[in-house]
Amino acid sequence: MLAFLARRLLTLALTAWLATLLIFALLQLVPGDPALLMLGTAARPDTLAALRAQMGLDEPLPLRYLGWLGGLLRGDLGTSVTYARPVAGLVAERMAVTLPLAALALLLSTALAVPLGLLAAARHRRAGDWAVAGFGRLGISVPSFWVGILLILLFSVKLGWFRAGGFPGWGAGAGPALMALLLPAAALAIPEAAILARVTRSALLDALREDYARTARAKGLSGAAVLLRHVLPNALAPVVTVLGLQAAFLVGGAVVVENVFTLPGLGRLLYQAVGQRDLIVVQGIVVILVILVVLANAAVDIAYAALDPRPKVA
Incomplete structure (x- = not known):
């Protein structure tokens, strides 16, 4: 190890x-x-x-x-020509929005996808499985920015439950800040949940065909007990792999969603820097995003090794 x-x-x-x-x-x-x-x-x-x-x-x-x-x-990414400030400071300020947004989106995606995958595996080739399959196809085909626009029209314009955009800052309190991040996090989470639900379903169905699952059923355990106690822990490896890839994507892929909701995050800073031709800021942000992706992939490898204790040859 x-x-x-x-x-x-x-x-x-x-x-x-x-x-x-x-x-x-x-x-x-x-x-x-x-x-x-x-x-x-x-x-x-x-x-x-x-x-x-x-x-x-x-x-x-x-x-x-x-x-x-x-x-x-040394943590020195240069000085922005547009803002006349160190790029590291600008990035740190914007990461205070982007990282919680990505974390909340990942949490929502997991909370939605894993139960849907369990439902699809438990109701294989029945109405529940077909409904999850339909959600998966729809979620994969719909871009996150379009989901964000629909959420604004429904929950902000129609119902008035959420603000259509903006961010009050963490100084206003955790509650208002998280409320401002909830809709954009949902816009990011729904397409990713569709992918993760399909992966979870496939991993569970593969594990259900293994000998240990058949043995557990032969011992008289209920289908739910077999699925939760024996099958789910052994099907987590591909799910964790996809989760790690999604974590990296959610940090780097928030550019459009942050602009839809006018959030002062890293994606919006990158968009503004490109428009202002501030190459020093663009270079610094891209480096940070690449490092975050590399770290996420390393975390996936370590988590995969922890879930699968068999000897590693590569």
């Missing part, structure tokens, strides 16, 4: 380093002068020169990469 974890951590570090190399290289492929692109053709020469020096454009590429990588390891 320790050797397996060591290999996974080494792979994690190597993947993160390759990601930084790729992101830096892509930024260098931007046509023309990045400083001129960010400031526009009307910028003064001394302003352009100052930004080129700030971005290290007057140094050789290897030195620029090493300097940027060293700053990244």
Whole structure:
């Protein structure tokens, strides 16, 4: 187990380093002068020169990469041209919205998908199974931003239960803040719950065909007892794998939903930075998102190893 974890951590570090190399290289492929692109053709020469020096454009590429990588390891992502503030501070402020939003969406997705998967497996080839299958097909085919618009029309415009957008801040209290995140979290969660419900159903049905499930039924256990006590724990590995992938997607995929609900999160900051041509902010956010995805994948590997204690060969 320790050797397996060591290999996974080494792979994690190597993947993160390759990601930084790729992101830096892509930024260098931007046509023309990045400083001129960010400031526009009307910028003064001394302003352009100052930004080129700030971005290290007057140094050789290897030195620029090493300097940027060293700053990244120290938590220094550069300074935003638009906001005139450290990018790390901007990202930290926006993560205070994006991470709770993603966590709440993941919680809602799991709370909806696992019971639906259990229902579909328990009612295999009956009305309950068909209803879950229909929800799965519908949820997969509907984008999260469209779900968000429907939720706004129903719960904000029609019923008036929730605000249509905005975020009061955590200083207003946990209750109002979570209420503001509930609708966007549901918009993110419903399509992911459709995927997770189908995966849960398939994993449970596969486990139900195993010898231990047949033995448990032969011993006189009820179908619900067999499903919950014997089958569900053994079917968790693929479910946890999909959960980990969804966690990474929910952090990086909140860009559109945050703009639909005008939430001041990381996705909205990225959208604004692209519109303002603030490449330093874009680069910093993309690096953070990639690192979060890599960490989520590493967490999935570790959780999978804990759920499946058989010797690991890879």
